[in-house]
Amino acid sequence: MSTLLTPLTCLIFLAFTLLIGMALLAPFESLGWWAGWTKRDLQPTIELQESNPEADLPAIYIVYLTAIGGISADISSREKRFLTRLEEAYPEKVVIIDDVFPFSATNNPLNGERPLAWLWQRLHNSRLGGKASIFATLIFVRNLFQVAVSGDPRYGPIYNFGVARELIYSLIRHGYPPNSGIPIAVMGWSGGAQIAIGVAPYLHQALRAPIYIVSIGGVMSDDPGLDQVQHLYHLQSTIDQFPRISEVLYPGRWRIMRHSHWYRAENAGRISIIDPGPMRHTGKGDYLDRNTLLPNGQSNLDRTIEVIIAALQGQKIPQLVADNTPPP
């Protein structure tokens, strides 16, 4: 027993040390950038242009922030399909942006300019090749710590400002006219939703735009960013337990904290929690799955799109009615 225990204890100790080390280092990417310790610049390098009132402007800009599995802004094919279908189905002109990696304050992908870029790329490749190993979960862990950085009041303002700055660059590149009042919807899946509420105040202040948040199974803290969000639409399936983690972890989400940012927004009617139907957090049967069908025959993907469009259009969310339900 003791011969077994020693290597096992060593392994557990090593894993624990690795986790603590990763967590301790997590804030330093954004802190180093902010302090000017890295080569990445802090000053904005864009010029804001006034909007042309005669141009055919979109009704809304939707910014998509991927979930914690991503290593760069190069999102998965199923996420791309989701965004394409959303754009096609949206009844008005819409611009969808997906070129910002939300788990880096400087939009620096894990396989970008980093000393360990080769390691992240290898882990990602092994995951894509179907060789799911415990090491590949390091990507989730690394990004999860960045979500924690975003939700921590000590680091959050710097981290969220960094991501917001990248989003502002991207919005301007995609033709967003500042001060035009065109709404911006920041849509985050899982941990991306926390970043979405974190960046909201900076987008609002810099572009003077109304900010909407769409959370797809989002794990969100009681972020002060909620104060400047026009409305938060939170898609949370009854069988998806992940968003409930944040209801436990963050005291501001506890029911007794009636004066927290979250509950102030909820009491003001600025948070809508929508159950899109039975969907899992990730993998088969998740919100973006086009092959899993709901009781009414609609795919999860189509249902998610339908709900998001109805929410952003300010319409009543269509009820999920099974096919075999007799007509009224």
Next chain:
Amino acid sequence: MQSVQTFLDLMQDLIIGVLRLNPAVFEAVLDSSIAGILALIILFLAGISDTIGHSVVFFANRVPRRRFLFAIVVEALGFVTGVFIWAASIWLMAGFIFNAHQNYANVVVTVALGYAPLLFGFLILLPYLGNIIFVILRIWVLLAVLVAVSVDYNFGLWQALISSLLGWALITFLARLPFFRVNRIDSFLWRFSTGIDQELNTQEAVDQFMREIQSEWASESDQ
């Protein structure tokens, strides 16, 4: 070489003893001159570790890299001074309220040792968990200092608690008196250590930067 090993072993024993809130360790430190020096080393290291735990303030205020270590050491020395002052207030209160007398140096040494839990102060850096660790470490230090004071004066728990808390209240009260100009001393220490005029927290620093960008954009669009 052996003396270094003995020194490190002794230090380890002291730290473990304090973490376990073992009164025997505090008694031992009063009987040994080298242990007293060790207690002060532990206090300084705890100050360094705790300052690293709170180092976000240096980043938020963009302290240059070459100044960072210096700022950490100066802040840690400020921390050590704070502990000396708290020990003095405990010493005063114990004498004033309970008519109990002890050598001030002994009180300093045991109270300093009570700060050993802050050797883990760097863990305050951890996102999310750091805020909880901060509270746990402060409670741990308070408990260790209570043990230290009870050993120093042969006090019961309540006497140690009253002396420590009233000592802390006395410092807080005196710090608010304009005569002592504590804010000015704090500001001076900050400027001296970091070379930066005003200390801002993270949110203030980002808000200030946002205002600067916005006014820059506003003046560009006016042109």
